[in-house]
Amino acid sequence: MAFLRGIAKSSECFLRNPSVALQNGWNLELSYSVKKALNIPPPPKKPLTAYMIFCKDNRRELLKQNPTLTSTEQIKKLAAQWNTLSLDLKEPYENKARESTVIYGEAHKRYYENLTEEQRQEIATARAEKKEARRLLKLKKALKETGIPKPPIPAYALFVQSQAKDRNIKDAAEFIKAAAEKWKTLSEAEKKEI
Numbered sequence: 001m002a003f004l005r006g007i008a009k010s011s012e013c014f015l016r017n018p019s020v021a022l023q024n025g026w027n028l029e030l031s032y033s034v035k036k037a038l039n040i041p042p043p044p045k046k047p048l049t050a051y052m053i054f055c056k057d058n059r060r061e062l063l064k065q066n067p068t069l070t071s072t073e074q075i076k077k078l079a080a081q082w083n084t085l086s087l088d089l090k091e092p093y094e095n096k097a098r099e100s101t102v103i104y105g106e107a108h109k110r111y112y113e114n115l116t117e118e119q120r121q122e123i124a125t126a127r128a129e130k131k132e133a134r135r136l137l138k139l140k141k142a143l144k145e146t147g148i149p150k151p152p153i154p155a156y157a158l159f160v161q162s163q164a165k166d167r168n169i170k171d172a173a174e175f176i177k178a179a180a181e182k183w184k185t186l187s188e189a190e191k192k193e194i
Helices: 002-010 012-016 018-023 032-037 050-065 071-084 087-114 117-146 155-166 172-185 188-193
Strands: none
């Protein structure tokens, strides 16, 4: 449990403020903007499945017949239509899906062949960071579900918090130095009171 608590503490910055965590090197997703910043071209899009091609082809017709359907109802109706289709009627959609999968495979292969070694390394690093971020989120969730109370705040941290309330802080580094000096001058009895 101490191990989990240590992992969760190290991820607190990431969980409280992801934008700060991103500035510190965390990547939540290997999005196009990240790839663009690294001068990596966008990869080819994954192909549609036979069912998705069917939905794309039949959605407009369904909306013409029932213009008031919500998206959820549309999906339910299209899924019911797909399930009632015979294998002969599904075959053209499956053929289109197979063709697009082959084209995607070739395009994906060309995409990775055209990347430089540095770009491949950047992609691998970004994926590893994303995986680590997910792992830390799962550990934090597991720790929270166990119901283990958080460790108490150290006396020095409480002292610094009380000092911060009393002052208008302009320079954090100077404030921390001043608080540390003041902490050193306190007697043991005063420190225990905090």
